[in-house]
Amino acid sequence: MTAPSARRLPPRFTSRRAGEARPLDPHDRLPGARIVLLGAPLDDAAAQDAIARFVHLEHAAPTEDIALYVNSPGGPTAMTAVHDAMQTLTCDAATLCVGRAASTAAVLLAAGAPGKRHALPGARVVRRQPSLEGPLHGRPVDPDAHARELLSRREQMAGLLARHTGREPDRVRADLARDLVLDATGAQAHGIVDEVLAARGEADR
Incomplete structure:
Protein backbone atom coordinates (compact mmCIF):
# COMPACT_ATOMS: atom_id res chain seq x y z
CA MET A 1 0.00 0.00 0.00
CA THR A 2 1.32 3.40 -0.96
CA ALA A 3 1.72 5.90 1.84
CA PRO A 4 0.04 9.24 1.10
CA SER A 5 2.38 12.14 0.47
CA ALA A 6 2.57 14.83 3.11
CA ARG A 7 0.80 18.02 2.03
CA ARG A 8 0.89 21.30 3.87
CA LEU A 9 -2.04 23.62 3.94
CA PRO A 10 -1.24 26.66 1.79
CA PRO A 11 -0.48 29.91 3.59
CA ARG A 12 -3.40 32.32 3.80
CA PHE A 13 -3.51 36.06 4.22
CA THR A 14 -6.22 38.58 4.91
CA SER A 15 -6.96 41.59 2.73
CA ARG A 16 -8.89 44.54 4.12
CA ARG A 17 -10.83 46.73 1.73
CA ALA A 18 -13.44 49.24 2.75
CA GLY A 19 -13.32 47.83 6.26
CA GLU A 20 -14.10 44.30 5.05
CA ALA A 21 -11.66 41.45 5.68
CA ARG A 22 -11.28 38.85 2.95
CA PRO A 23 -9.11 35.72 3.07
CA LEU A 24 -6.44 35.44 0.38
CA ASP A 25 -4.69 32.30 -0.85
CA PRO A 26 -1.43 33.21 -2.63
CA HIS A 27 -1.80 30.13 -4.83
CA ASP A 28 -4.88 31.75 -6.38
CA ARG A 29 -2.61 34.34 -7.99
CA LEU A 30 -0.39 31.80 -9.75
CA PRO A 31 -2.69 31.13 -12.74
CA GLY A 32 -2.85 34.86 -13.50
CA ALA A 33 0.95 34.90 -13.65
CA ARG A 34 0.89 31.66 -15.75
CA ILE A 35 2.87 29.80 -13.09
CA VAL A 36 2.49 26.10 -12.30
CA LEU A 37 4.09 25.19 -8.97
CA LEU A 38 5.43 21.69 -8.38
CA GLY A 39 6.21 22.00 -4.68
CA ALA A 40 5.55 18.46 -3.47
CA PRO A 41 6.66 14.90 -4.19
CA LEU A 42 5.81 13.97 -7.77
CA ASP A 43 3.00 11.51 -7.15
CA ASP A 44 -0.13 10.90 -9.23
CA ALA A 45 -2.05 13.70 -7.51
CA ALA A 46 0.71 16.27 -8.10
CA ALA A 47 1.00 15.17 -11.73
CA GLN A 48 -2.74 15.51 -12.32
CA ASP A 49 -2.73 18.97 -10.73
CA ALA A 50 0.16 20.11 -12.94
CA ILE A 51 -1.34 18.69 -16.14
CA ALA A 52 -4.73 20.26 -15.43
CA ARG A 53 -3.07 23.65 -14.93
CA PHE A 54 -1.07 23.26 -18.14
CA VAL A 55 -4.21 22.50 -20.11
CA HIS A 56 -6.13 25.40 -18.58
CA LEU A 57 -3.34 27.93 -19.16
CA GLU A 58 -2.68 26.72 -22.70
CA HIS A 59 -6.37 27.08 -23.55
CA ALA A 60 -6.48 30.57 -22.03
CA ALA A 61 -3.49 31.86 -24.06
CA PRO A 62 -2.05 29.31 -26.54
CA THR A 63 1.01 31.39 -27.48
CA GLU A 64 2.10 32.71 -24.07
CA ASP A 65 4.76 30.90 -22.04
CA ILE A 66 3.87 28.83 -19.00
CA ALA A 67 6.41 28.77 -16.15
CA LEU A 68 6.90 25.56 -14.16
CA TYR A 69 8.45 26.31 -10.74
CA VAL A 70 10.13 23.17 -9.36
CA ASN A 71 10.84 22.43 -5.70
CA SER A 72 10.35 18.67 -5.49
CA PRO A 73 12.15 15.47 -4.48
CA GLY A 74 10.65 13.74 -7.51
CA GLY A 75 8.71 10.50 -7.38
CA PRO A 76 8.69 6.99 -8.82
CA THR A 77 5.80 6.89 -11.30
CA ALA A 78 4.28 10.16 -12.50
CA MET A 79 7.15 11.92 -14.28
CA THR A 80 6.38 10.81 -17.82
CA ALA A 81 2.80 12.11 -17.70
CA LEU A 96 12.73 27.40 -12.79
CA CYS A 97 14.29 25.50 -9.89
CA VAL A 98 13.40 27.43 -6.74
CA GLY A 99 14.76 24.98 -4.17
CA ARG A 100 15.61 21.46 -5.20
CA ALA A 101 14.88 19.26 -8.17
CA ALA A 102 15.76 15.66 -7.40
CA SER A 103 15.46 12.47 -9.43
CA THR A 104 12.48 12.69 -11.81
CA ALA A 105 11.89 16.35 -10.90
CA ALA A 106 15.33 17.09 -12.40
CA VAL A 107 14.11 15.60 -15.69
CA LEU A 108 11.15 18.00 -15.71
CA LEU A 109 13.48 20.91 -14.98
CA ALA A 110 15.65 19.93 -17.95
CA ALA A 111 12.58 19.41 -20.17
CA GLY A 112 11.75 23.11 -20.31
CA ALA A 113 11.98 25.03 -23.57
CA PRO A 114 15.60 25.59 -24.68
CA GLY A 115 16.90 28.91 -23.45
CA LYS A 116 14.10 29.16 -20.86
CA ARG A 117 15.37 26.79 -18.17
CA HIS A 118 16.59 28.58 -15.05
CA ALA A 119 17.71 28.03 -11.47
CA LEU A 120 17.99 30.36 -8.53
CA PRO A 121 21.48 30.73 -7.02
CA GLY A 122 20.72 28.51 -4.01
CA ALA A 123 19.04 25.74 -5.99
CA ARG A 124 20.20 22.13 -5.80
CA VAL A 125 19.70 19.48 -8.46
CA VAL A 126 20.12 15.81 -7.57
CA ARG A 127 20.65 13.33 -10.38
CA ARG A 128 19.46 10.03 -8.96
CA GLN A 129 18.31 6.85 -10.63
CA PRO A 130 14.63 5.97 -10.25
CA SER A 131 13.35 3.63 -7.57
CA LEU A 132 10.28 1.45 -7.21
CA GLU A 133 7.40 2.68 -5.12
CA GLY A 134 7.03 1.07 -1.69
CA PRO A 135 8.08 -2.43 -0.57
CA LEU A 136 7.91 -5.32 -3.03
CA HIS A 137 5.10 -7.83 -2.67
CA GLY A 138 3.88 -10.81 -4.65
CA ARG A 139 5.03 -14.21 -5.86
CA PRO A 140 8.70 -15.29 -5.84
CA VAL A 141 8.94 -14.70 -9.61
CA ASP A 142 7.81 -11.07 -9.28
CA PRO A 143 11.20 -9.62 -8.24
CA ASP A 144 12.49 -10.35 -11.74
CA ALA A 145 9.64 -8.32 -13.21
CA HIS A 146 10.31 -5.52 -10.73
CA ALA A 147 13.99 -5.53 -11.68
CA ARG A 148 13.15 -5.30 -15.38
CA GLU A 149 10.76 -2.43 -14.71
CA LEU A 150 13.41 -0.60 -12.70
CA LEU A 151 15.98 -1.02 -15.47
CA SER A 152 13.42 0.20 -18.00
CA ARG A 153 12.73 3.33 -15.95
CA ARG A 154 16.42 4.00 -15.52
CA GLU A 155 16.98 3.72 -19.27
CA GLN A 156 14.00 5.98 -19.93
CA MET A 157 15.32 8.61 -17.51
CA ALA A 158 18.80 8.42 -19.06
CA GLY A 159 17.32 8.86 -22.52
CA LEU A 160 15.26 11.89 -21.54
CA LEU A 161 18.17 13.54 -19.73
CA ALA A 162 20.46 12.92 -22.71
CA ARG A 163 17.83 14.38 -25.04
CA HIS A 164 17.26 17.54 -23.02
CA THR A 165 20.82 18.20 -21.82
CA GLY A 166 22.75 17.26 -24.98
CA ARG A 167 25.08 14.97 -23.00
CA GLU A 168 26.11 11.56 -24.27
CA PRO A 169 23.74 8.78 -23.10
CA ASP A 170 26.64 6.71 -21.70
CA ARG A 171 27.80 9.71 -19.67
CA VAL A 172 24.28 10.21 -18.32
CA ARG A 173 24.00 6.53 -17.40
CA ALA A 174 27.29 6.76 -15.50
CA ASP A 175 26.01 9.82 -13.62
CA LEU A 176 22.86 7.92 -12.63
CA ALA A 177 24.87 5.08 -11.12
CA ARG A 178 25.24 7.19 -7.97
CA HIS A 190 25.45 19.68 -17.03
CA GLY A 191 22.91 21.22 -19.41
CA ILE A 192 19.96 20.87 -17.02
CA VAL A 193 19.37 24.64 -16.96
CA ASP A 194 20.44 27.37 -19.34
CA GLU A 195 20.98 30.18 -16.86
CA VAL A 196 21.38 30.87 -13.16
CA LEU A 197 19.29 33.88 -12.27
CA ALA A 198 21.07 36.56 -10.29
CA ALA A 199 19.68 37.71 -6.98
CA ARG A 200 17.77 40.97 -7.31
CA GLY A 201 20.35 42.97 -5.38
CA GLU A 202 23.16 41.68 -7.59
CA ALA A 203 21.17 42.32 -10.77
CA ASP A 204 20.69 45.98 -9.78
CA ARG A 205 24.40 46.64 -9.27
Whole structure:
Protein backbone atom coordinates (compact mmCIF):
# COMPACT_ATOMS: atom_id res chain seq x y z
CA MET A 1 0.00 0.00 0.00
CA THR A 2 1.32 3.40 -0.96
CA ALA A 3 1.72 5.90 1.84
CA PRO A 4 0.04 9.24 1.10
CA SER A 5 2.38 12.14 0.47
CA ALA A 6 2.57 14.83 3.11
CA ARG A 7 0.80 18.02 2.03
CA ARG A 8 0.89 21.30 3.87
CA LEU A 9 -2.04 23.62 3.94
CA PRO A 10 -1.24 26.66 1.79
CA PRO A 11 -0.48 29.91 3.59
CA ARG A 12 -3.40 32.32 3.80
CA PHE A 13 -3.51 36.06 4.22
CA THR A 14 -6.22 38.58 4.91
CA SER A 15 -6.96 41.59 2.73
CA ARG A 16 -8.89 44.54 4.12
CA ARG A 17 -10.83 46.73 1.73
CA ALA A 18 -13.44 49.24 2.75
CA GLY A 19 -13.32 47.83 6.26
CA GLU A 20 -14.10 44.30 5.05
CA ALA A 21 -11.66 41.45 5.68
CA ARG A 22 -11.28 38.85 2.95
CA PRO A 23 -9.11 35.72 3.07
CA LEU A 24 -6.44 35.44 0.38
CA ASP A 25 -4.69 32.30 -0.85
CA PRO A 26 -1.43 33.21 -2.63
CA HIS A 27 -1.80 30.13 -4.83
CA ASP A 28 -4.88 31.75 -6.38
CA ARG A 29 -2.61 34.34 -7.99
CA LEU A 30 -0.39 31.80 -9.75
CA PRO A 31 -2.69 31.13 -12.74
CA GLY A 32 -2.85 34.86 -13.50
CA ALA A 33 0.95 34.90 -13.65
CA ARG A 34 0.89 31.66 -15.75
CA ILE A 35 2.87 29.80 -13.09
CA VAL A 36 2.49 26.10 -12.30
CA LEU A 37 4.09 25.19 -8.97
CA LEU A 38 5.43 21.69 -8.38
CA GLY A 39 6.21 22.00 -4.68
CA ALA A 40 5.55 18.46 -3.47
CA PRO A 41 6.66 14.90 -4.19
CA LEU A 42 5.81 13.97 -7.77
CA ASP A 43 3.00 11.51 -7.15
CA ASP A 44 -0.13 10.90 -9.23
CA ALA A 45 -2.05 13.70 -7.51
CA ALA A 46 0.71 16.27 -8.10
CA ALA A 47 1.00 15.17 -11.73
CA GLN A 48 -2.74 15.51 -12.32
CA ASP A 49 -2.73 18.97 -10.73
CA ALA A 50 0.16 20.11 -12.94
CA ILE A 51 -1.34 18.69 -16.14
CA ALA A 52 -4.73 20.26 -15.43
CA ARG A 53 -3.07 23.65 -14.93
CA PHE A 54 -1.07 23.26 -18.14
CA VAL A 55 -4.21 22.50 -20.11
CA HIS A 56 -6.13 25.40 -18.58
CA LEU A 57 -3.34 27.93 -19.16
CA GLU A 58 -2.68 26.72 -22.70
CA HIS A 59 -6.37 27.08 -23.55
CA ALA A 60 -6.48 30.57 -22.03
CA ALA A 61 -3.49 31.86 -24.06
CA PRO A 62 -2.05 29.31 -26.54
CA THR A 63 1.01 31.39 -27.48
CA GLU A 64 2.10 32.71 -24.07
CA ASP A 65 4.76 30.90 -22.04
CA ILE A 66 3.87 28.83 -19.00
CA ALA A 67 6.41 28.77 -16.15
CA LEU A 68 6.90 25.56 -14.16
CA TYR A 69 8.45 26.31 -10.74
CA VAL A 70 10.13 23.17 -9.36
CA ASN A 71 10.84 22.43 -5.70
CA SER A 72 10.35 18.67 -5.49
CA PRO A 73 12.15 15.47 -4.48
CA GLY A 74 10.65 13.74 -7.51
CA GLY A 75 8.71 10.50 -7.38
CA PRO A 76 8.69 6.99 -8.82
CA THR A 77 5.80 6.89 -11.30
CA ALA A 78 4.28 10.16 -12.50
CA MET A 79 7.15 11.92 -14.28
CA THR A 80 6.38 10.81 -17.82
CA ALA A 81 2.80 12.11 -17.70
CA VAL A 82 3.94 15.63 -16.80
CA HIS A 83 6.89 15.46 -19.19
CA ASP A 84 4.73 14.44 -22.14
CA ALA A 85 2.17 17.12 -21.32
CA MET A 86 4.94 19.74 -21.34
CA GLN A 87 6.23 18.55 -24.71
CA THR A 88 2.81 18.71 -26.37
CA LEU A 89 1.95 22.27 -25.32
CA THR A 90 1.51 24.76 -28.14
CA CYS A 91 3.25 27.36 -25.96
CA ASP A 92 6.70 27.11 -24.41
CA ALA A 93 7.11 25.68 -20.93
CA ALA A 94 9.81 27.62 -19.09
CA THR A 95 11.24 25.98 -15.96
CA LEU A 96 12.73 27.40 -12.79
CA CYS A 97 14.29 25.50 -9.89
CA VAL A 98 13.40 27.43 -6.74
CA GLY A 99 14.76 24.98 -4.17
CA ARG A 100 15.61 21.46 -5.20
CA ALA A 101 14.88 19.26 -8.17
CA ALA A 102 15.76 15.66 -7.40
CA SER A 103 15.46 12.47 -9.43
CA THR A 104 12.48 12.69 -11.81
CA ALA A 105 11.89 16.35 -10.90
CA ALA A 106 15.33 17.09 -12.40
CA VAL A 107 14.11 15.60 -15.69
CA LEU A 108 11.15 18.00 -15.71
CA LEU A 109 13.48 20.91 -14.98
CA ALA A 110 15.65 19.93 -17.95
CA ALA A 111 12.58 19.41 -20.17
CA GLY A 112 11.75 23.11 -20.31
CA ALA A 113 11.98 25.03 -23.57
CA PRO A 114 15.60 25.59 -24.68
CA GLY A 115 16.90 28.91 -23.45
CA LYS A 116 14.10 29.16 -20.86
CA ARG A 117 15.37 26.79 -18.17
CA HIS A 118 16.59 28.58 -15.05
CA ALA A 119 17.71 28.03 -11.47
CA LEU A 120 17.99 30.36 -8.53
CA PRO A 121 21.48 30.73 -7.02
CA GLY A 122 20.72 28.51 -4.01
CA ALA A 123 19.04 25.74 -5.99
CA ARG A 124 20.20 22.13 -5.80
CA VAL A 125 19.70 19.48 -8.46
CA VAL A 126 20.12 15.81 -7.57
CA ARG A 127 20.65 13.33 -10.38
CA ARG A 128 19.46 10.03 -8.96
CA GLN A 129 18.31 6.85 -10.63
CA PRO A 130 14.63 5.97 -10.25
CA SER A 131 13.35 3.63 -7.57
CA LEU A 132 10.28 1.45 -7.21
CA GLU A 133 7.40 2.68 -5.12
CA GLY A 134 7.03 1.07 -1.69
CA PRO A 135 8.08 -2.43 -0.57
CA LEU A 136 7.91 -5.32 -3.03
CA HIS A 137 5.10 -7.83 -2.67
CA GLY A 138 3.88 -10.81 -4.65
CA ARG A 139 5.03 -14.21 -5.86
CA PRO A 140 8.70 -15.29 -5.84
CA VAL A 141 8.94 -14.70 -9.61
CA ASP A 142 7.81 -11.07 -9.28
CA PRO A 143 11.20 -9.62 -8.24
CA ASP A 144 12.49 -10.35 -11.74
CA ALA A 145 9.64 -8.32 -13.21
CA HIS A 146 10.31 -5.52 -10.73
CA ALA A 147 13.99 -5.53 -11.68
CA ARG A 148 13.15 -5.30 -15.38
CA GLU A 149 10.76 -2.43 -14.71
CA LEU A 150 13.41 -0.60 -12.70
CA LEU A 151 15.98 -1.02 -15.47
CA SER A 152 13.42 0.20 -18.00
CA ARG A 153 12.73 3.33 -15.95
CA ARG A 154 16.42 4.00 -15.52
CA GLU A 155 16.98 3.72 -19.27
CA GLN A 156 14.00 5.98 -19.93
CA MET A 157 15.32 8.61 -17.51
CA ALA A 158 18.80 8.42 -19.06
CA GLY A 159 17.32 8.86 -22.52
CA LEU A 160 15.26 11.89 -21.54
CA LEU A 161 18.17 13.54 -19.73
CA ALA A 162 20.46 12.92 -22.71
CA ARG A 163 17.83 14.38 -25.04
CA HIS A 164 17.26 17.54 -23.02
CA THR A 165 20.82 18.20 -21.82
CA GLY A 166 22.75 17.26 -24.98
CA ARG A 167 25.08 14.97 -23.00
CA GLU A 168 26.11 11.56 -24.27
CA PRO A 169 23.74 8.78 -23.10
CA ASP A 170 26.64 6.71 -21.70
CA ARG A 171 27.80 9.71 -19.67
CA VAL A 172 24.28 10.21 -18.32
CA ARG A 173 24.00 6.53 -17.40
CA ALA A 174 27.29 6.76 -15.50
CA ASP A 175 26.01 9.82 -13.62
CA LEU A 176 22.86 7.92 -12.63
CA ALA A 177 24.87 5.08 -11.12
CA ARG A 178 25.24 7.19 -7.97
CA ASP A 179 23.67 10.29 -6.48
CA LEU A 180 25.11 13.40 -8.10
CA VAL A 181 24.34 16.63 -6.23
CA LEU A 182 24.75 19.78 -8.31
CA ASP A 183 24.53 23.40 -7.27
CA ALA A 184 22.98 25.90 -9.68
CA THR A 185 26.15 26.46 -11.68
CA GLY A 186 26.77 22.72 -11.79
CA ALA A 187 23.27 22.18 -13.16
CA GLN A 188 24.06 24.74 -15.85
CA ALA A 189 27.32 22.98 -16.70
CA HIS A 190 25.45 19.68 -17.03
CA GLY A 191 22.91 21.22 -19.41
CA ILE A 192 19.96 20.87 -17.02
CA VAL A 193 19.37 24.64 -16.96
CA ASP A 194 20.44 27.37 -19.34
CA GLU A 195 20.98 30.18 -16.86
CA VAL A 196 21.38 30.87 -13.16
CA LEU A 197 19.29 33.88 -12.27
CA ALA A 198 21.07 36.56 -10.29
CA ALA A 199 19.68 37.71 -6.98
CA ARG A 200 17.77 40.97 -7.31
CA GLY A 201 20.35 42.97 -5.38
CA GLU A 202 23.16 41.68 -7.59
CA ALA A 203 21.17 42.32 -10.77
CA ASP A 204 20.69 45.98 -9.78
CA ARG A 205 24.40 46.64 -9.27
